[in-house]
Amino acid sequence: MAAIGSAIGLGNVWRFPYIAYSNGGGAFLIPYFVALFTAGIPMLILEFSVGHWSRHGAPESFKKIGKKWEWVGWWAALVPFVIVTYYIVVMAWCFSYLIYSLDLRWGLDAKSFFLSDFLSVTTGPLEIGGIRIPILLSLLVVWFLVFLILYKGVGRIGKVVMITVPLPWILLIILAIRGLTLPGALEGISYYLTPNFSKLTDLNVWLAAYAQVFFSVGIAQGIMISYASHLHKKSDISNNAFIVALADSGTSFLAGFAVFSVIGYLAMSQGIGIESLGIAGPQLAFITYPTAISLFPVATTIFGILFYLSLLTFGIDSAFSMIEPMTLGIQQKWRITKGKATAIICLVGFLASLLFTTGSGLYWLDILDYFFSRFGMVLVGLIECLVLAWVFRVAFFRDHANKTSDILIGQWWDILIKYVVPAILTILLVASVYENILRPYVQPWWVVLLAGVLPCVAIFFAAWILMKQKTKKEEPL
Numbered sequence: 481m482a483a484i485g486s487a488i489g490l491g492n493v494w495r496f497p498y499i500a501y502s503n504g505g506g507a508f509l510i511p512y513f514v515a516l517f518t519a520g521i522p523m524l525i526l527e528f529s530v531g532h533w534s535r536h537g538a539p540e541s542f543k544k545i546g547k548k549w550e551w552v553g554w555w556a557a558l559v560p561f562v563i564v565t566y567y568i569v570v571m572a573w574c575f576s577y578l579i580y581s582l583d584l585r586w587g588l589d590a591k592s593f594f595l596s597d598f599l600s601v602t603t604g605p606l607e608i609g610g611i612r613i614p615i616l617l618s619l620l621v622v623w624f625l626v627f628l629i630l631y632k633g634v635g636r637i638g639k640v641v642m643i644t645v646p647l648p649w650i651l652l653i654i655l656a657i658r659g660l661t662l663p664g665a666l667e668g669i670s671y672y673l674t675p676n677f678s679k680l681t682d683l684n685v686w687l688a689a690y691a692q693v694f695f696s697v698g699i700a701q702g703i704m705i706s707y708a709s710h711l712h713k714k715s716d717i718s719n720n721a722f723i724v725a726l727a728d729s730g731t732s733f734l735a736g737f738a739v740f741s742v743i744g745y746l747a748m749s750q751g752i753g754i755e756s757l758g759i760a761g762p763q764l765a766f767i768t769y770p771t772a773i774s775l776f777p778v779a780t781t782i783f784g785i786l787f788y789l790s791l792l793t794f795g796i797d798s799a800f801s802m803i804e805p806m807t808l809g810i811q812q813k814w815r816i817t818k819g820k821a822t823a824i825i826c827l828v829g830f831l832a833s834l835l836f837t838t839g840s841g842l843y844w845l846d847i848l849d850y851f852f853s854r855f856g857m858v859l860v861g862l863i864e865c866l867v868l869a870w871v872f873r874v875a876f877f878r879d880h881a882n883k884t885s886d887i888l889i890g891q892w893w894d895i896l897i898k899y900v901v902p903a904i905l906t907i908l909l910v911a912s913v914y915e916n917i918l919r920p921y922v923q924p925w926w927v928v929l930l931a932g933v934l935p936c937v938a939i940f941f942a943a944w945i946l947m948k949q950k951t952k953k954e955e956p957l
Contacts (some may be wrong), residue, residue, distance in 0.1 A: 482801065489794055490571075491695070493652075493735045494760060494762075496732035498759050499692050501671065504680065505673050510680060511680065512689045515692070519694060525889065527699055532708045533880050537557070537706045538805050539554045539557060539946070545868070551947040554943035555860055557701075557809050559857055559939065560703060560803075561802060561803065561806045563802055565832040565833045568833055571622050571796065572618035573598075573618070575621060575792060581784030581787075584784060586774070590767045593770075594770075595842075601843075602840045606927075607840055610838060610839060619833055622799075630800050630803060634710045644793045644796055649731065651789060652731070656738040659739075667747070668741050668745065672737075690908065696728055698798075706804050715884060717880075718882075718886070746771060746775065749772075803822075807822050809946075810824065851935070858912070859936075862906060865898075865902045869902075
């Protein structure tokens with residue numbers, strides 16, 4: 481359940497529907513499910529097997545494979561920790577908008593309210609601006625909630641996810657049903673699902689499918705290794721992987737109905753084409769959807785609360801799962817208590833999050849998210865595959881998974897882990913580098929170095945330094 485909660489996050493609601501539409505609509509499901517079964521599920525089985533076998537978090541797991549590979553585990557733990565520093569800021573936005581839903585404070589001009597009144601966006605990333613107090617207060621609340629969930633360990637996580645995993649599904653189903661009853665909803669659904677089979681010949685569509693699967697199910701972040709280390713010795717590893725992956729993809733597909741039905745209604749209400757509306761990222765959650773909610777004929781406040789409550793509950797499981805690998809790594813290396821390790825990580829994370837509460841926070845959030853998703857996690861996944869499949873014996877993990885699984889995996893799985901997944905990740909990495917050489921993601925070019933390249937390099941050296949630290953010999957408290 482915790483792994484499902486980790487895999488299902490904000491990206492399921494605002495990224496998958498848009499990616500599907502822009503890459504062939506209903507036809508996108510073909511490359512998406514091919515990617516799910518050839519990369520997503522095999523990698524989940526691999527990471528579940530590693531954690532279940534080692535009984536440790538990512539750093540100690542790779543150290544058990546070979547002392548010189550401990551840095552790979554720290555690198556895998558550091559990437560999601562950097563991501564969570566801005567991911568939690570988005571959750572703070574959701575918490576603020578949950579309160580604003582009580583009186584629909586954004587009014588009919590949700591765009592101006594979000595960018596000017598709420599964020600006070602500056603003219604560029606180098607103009608920092610002041611800290612926004614409403615966002616800061618919401619950020620304090622969210623970080624405190626995450627700390628409360630994590631500091632008692634995996635037992636409390638298990639109790640929390642029994643609520644936070646099914647609740648957003650229920651809320652999403654309610655939102656989808658409500659959306660489908662709105663005028664113009666069918667036009668929105670048609671816009672979302674109409675297949676464009678000519679897209680299947682486009683390599684970029686297949687790369688988009690693999691990228692979506694890889695980043696959505698939560699692999700190459702140390703998360704699944706950490707969670708699997710707590711599994712019972714007889715837990716069915718392969719079944720767990722299939723359940724997590726299919727729950728994640730099913731949620732993404734359902735979210736498309738909740739999103740595009742409302743987008744169709746909004747386009748009809750404003751007399752414009754759907755393509756004229758913002759249907760990706762923060763624009764969807766904080767501009768498009770609030771505008772549509774304000775136009776609902778009835779129960780506007782209720783559906784505003786339901787929408788932002790669903791985003792919060794989707795996000796909270798992903799947030800604390802991104803912190804858990806670092807917390808577990810520190811706890812196991814220095815033999816400190818779970819509470820102390822959690823307090824250290826949450827405090828450092830909160831201080832790092834302050835940048836994203838400023839007027840330039842939206843710029844830095846977008847830049848860091850782009851580079852860590854395009855380069856950081858891809859590199860981690862590639863190195864992870866190479867170490868586990870080529871340096872170690874990947875067949876060892878296949879045998880380990882088969883000992884507890886009803887679904888037995890064969891040598892085809894070895895081929896996927898050794899050849900197919902590394903090849904796909906290499907192509908993704910090369911394509912991203914080539915794209916940024918031709919068209920840098922941000923201008924001027926040195927901002928790419930400052931906000932994109934340097935953070936990725938910094939966490940590599942941080943991982944190396946953490947590996948070099950001596951492990952305390954005392955038993956944990």
